[in-house]
Amino acid sequence: MHPVEHFSLFARILHWLMAAMILAMLFIGIIMVTTVEPAYHRLVDLHRPLGISILLLAVVRLVNRWLIRVPPLPNTLPPALSLAARLSHIVLYVLMIALPLVGWGMLSAGAYPVVMWSGFVLPPILAHDPALFAVLRRLHTWLALILFGVVLVHLAAALMHGLLLRDDVLPSMTGGRGNRTADDSAS
Amino acid sequence: MMATIRETLAEKGGWLRLAAVCAAPTLLALAFALAAGWLVPGRLTPGTFMRIFGLVDGPHPGFRRNHAKGVCVKGWFEGSREAASLSRAVLFRSRSPVVGRFALAGGMPFQDDEPEKVRSLALRIMPAHGGEWRMGINDIPVFPVRNAAEFNDFLLASRPDPQTHGPDPSRMAAFLARHPETQQALALLKTRAPTSGFADDTYNSLDSFTFINGEGTTTPVRWAMVPEQAARPPAGPGVGRDYLFHDLIEALARGPLRWHLVVTVGGAGDVTADPTVAWPAGRRQVDAGTLTLVRAESEDGGPCRGITYDPLILPEGIAPSDDPIPAARSAVYARSFALRSGEPEIASAISGADIRLGEP
Numbered sequence A: 001m002h003p004v005e006h007f008s009l010f011a012r013i014l015h016w017l018m019a020a021m022i023l024a025m026l027f028i029g030i031i032m033v034t035t036v037e038p039a040y041h042r043l044v045d046l047h048r049p050l051g052i053s054i055l056l057l058a059v060v061r062l063v064n065r066w067l068i069r070v071p072p073l074p075n076t077l078p079p080a081l082s083l084a085a086r087l088s089h090i091v092l093y094v095l096m097i098a099l100p101l102v103g104w105g106m107l108s109a110g111a112y113p114v115v116m117w118s119g120f121v122l123p124p125i126l127a128h129d130p131a132l133f134a135v136l137r138r139l140h141t142w143l144a145l146i147l148f149g150v151v152l153v154h155l156a157a158a159l160m161h162g163l164l165l166r167d168d169v170l171p172s173m174t175g176g177r178g179n180r181t182a183d184d185s186a187s
Numbered sequence B: 001m002m003a004t005i006r007e008t009l010a011e012k013g014g015w016l017r018l019a020a021v022c023a024a025p026t027l028l029a030l031a032f033a034l035a036a037g038w039l040v041p042g043r044l045t046p047g048t049f050m051r052i053f054g055l056v057d058g059p060h061p062g063f064r065r066n067h068a069k070g071v072c073v074k075g076w077f078e079g080s081r082e083a084a085s086l087s088r089a090v091l092f093r094s095r096s097p098v099v100g101r102f103a104l105a106g107g108m109p110f111q112d113d114e115p116e117k118v119r120s121l122a123l124r125i126m127p128a129h130g131g132e133w134r135m136g137i138n139d140i141p142v143f144p145v146r147n148a149a150e151f152n153d154f155l156l157a158s159r160p161d162p163q164t165h166g167p168d169p170s171r172m173a174a175f176l177a178r179h180p181e182t183q184q185a186l187a188l189l190k191t192r193a194p195t196s197g198f199a200d201d202t203y204n205s206l207d208s209f210t211f212i213n214g215e216g217t218t219t220p221v222r223w224a225m226v227p228e229q230a231a232r233p234p235a236g237p238g239v240g241r242d243y244l245f246h247d248l249i250e251a252l253a254r255g256p257l258r259w260h261l262v263v264t265v266g267g268a269g270d271v272t273a274d275p276t277v278a279w280p281a282g283r284r285q286v287d288a289g290t291l292t293l294v295r296a297e298s299e300d301g302g303p304c305r306g307i308t309y310d311p312l313i314l315p316e317g318i319a320p321s322d323d324p325i326p327a328a329r330s331a332v333y334a335r336s337f338a339l340r341s342g343e344p345e346i347a348s349a350i351s352g353a354d355i356r357l358g359e360p
Ligand code: HEM
Pocket: A011, A015, A018, A019, A020, A022, A023, A065, A071, A072, A073, A085, A089, A092, A093, A096, A151, A154, A155, A158, A159, A169, A170, A171, A172, A173, A174
């Protein structure tokens, strides 16, 4: 046992809250576009405000990350993997912000009201442009699928750290205590 | 790092740990594929309807997958005080600009106008400070089916036979044998007496919705746009392939056309979940406002092509009911709109030149 440098409590809360929200959004999204049942309307009504909440939280999270030091990755990790980890986190941030913006933008370009809840509608962020709507609508799908792919790899990597390497990476985000570090086992 | 992993694997249960690392993302991906319906063939999706419309009407890229032949119109809607007691939607308390579209049902953008073909009116009512309402309404008394699955089967039963290129009567007979409610609805449709054109026609919501007033009281409603223009029977087969549209353009050039939004309040026992069943005559009706249309514009470069008349774009004060059709329409119109908006624009049957010809 040894002390672990954790992500700040605020960063951890944001991480797990947003992980749940984003996974929910991916499932809501893919279910709603493949159904013609009344659930379609209820899911889309949920999808818009939940997606905009993710956008707001992602901005808060990005600022928080710039302001507060994050724990370093273990130096036992090969440089290529460290780089991959850092890049994948950048991609996750980009998508957490781009995907809801594209959702908002495509509805604007398609002249749909961007309803948050009955009586509250966000202003359009793009001018009405059906051709652009078609492009953004397809982009929304592809970005969502890429996000899901990156989340799967991210999940596999987190479990590899937690279950196989048993280093400080998973506890740094769960807030748990260190198990055995790579350094311990090597000694 | 690899050394650490090898050590872990050598421990008791080490391989289980590896299995867990692989299983979690695999299961999540599988759940996603299940949710998407990728592993369940035959799930009814908006894509199914795109294929069926293509089968029945042929491929027509760039056009609406249904109600493909149409013309844009402009005007305004003025709400009445009477409706304000049923719904708190702001458009009942003001005068709002309207972009509408008259169309023929069917996915064929160049079909010939004929007196018996189903006509439609779509409206986008846009109050200045939000609270937009969109609707697409038809000149038939009831819808032939109760839900999306039945509509899919109904369309399939009416698709042209590859040999004869006409509908296959035995397929429709088999569908009707299973659907007495469609038989009844079609019998009602047969009693419809077509009017001379778009201008003197009545258009019905068919679907049921809910009005909510300032006190939160909810009321089940259906509605119709009833013309001020006296309804006349068709003068004959009509001259030219686009005579219905040309007549409309000429009528608008002569002066504004007006309709009243007549809202019917559902009574006890009136079904809202089934648009094949008409509500009994004698229900309370409210004149909820006046629609005034003043000019026609071609879809080419016009204001109605680049939007979809999604019937669930409702203002605060109007909500869906338990009728399953509007949600299906919302999902399918979104797909049709996204597809056609990404396809090259092809000139509409009713061109800008048609509009200028009709104007004095
Ligand atoms: C939608 C799902 C997820 C997203 C978008 C996401 C996003 C992120 C991001 C952006 C980071 C970088 C740290 C930060 O700035 O917050 C991170 C770190 C982390 N995530 Fe996730 N995450 C998701 C799900 C998960 C899951 C399911 C797990 C574990 C089972 C997990 C475990 C971790 C761990 C252990 C770290 C720390 C990595 C390090 O030390 O740099 N994440 N995540």
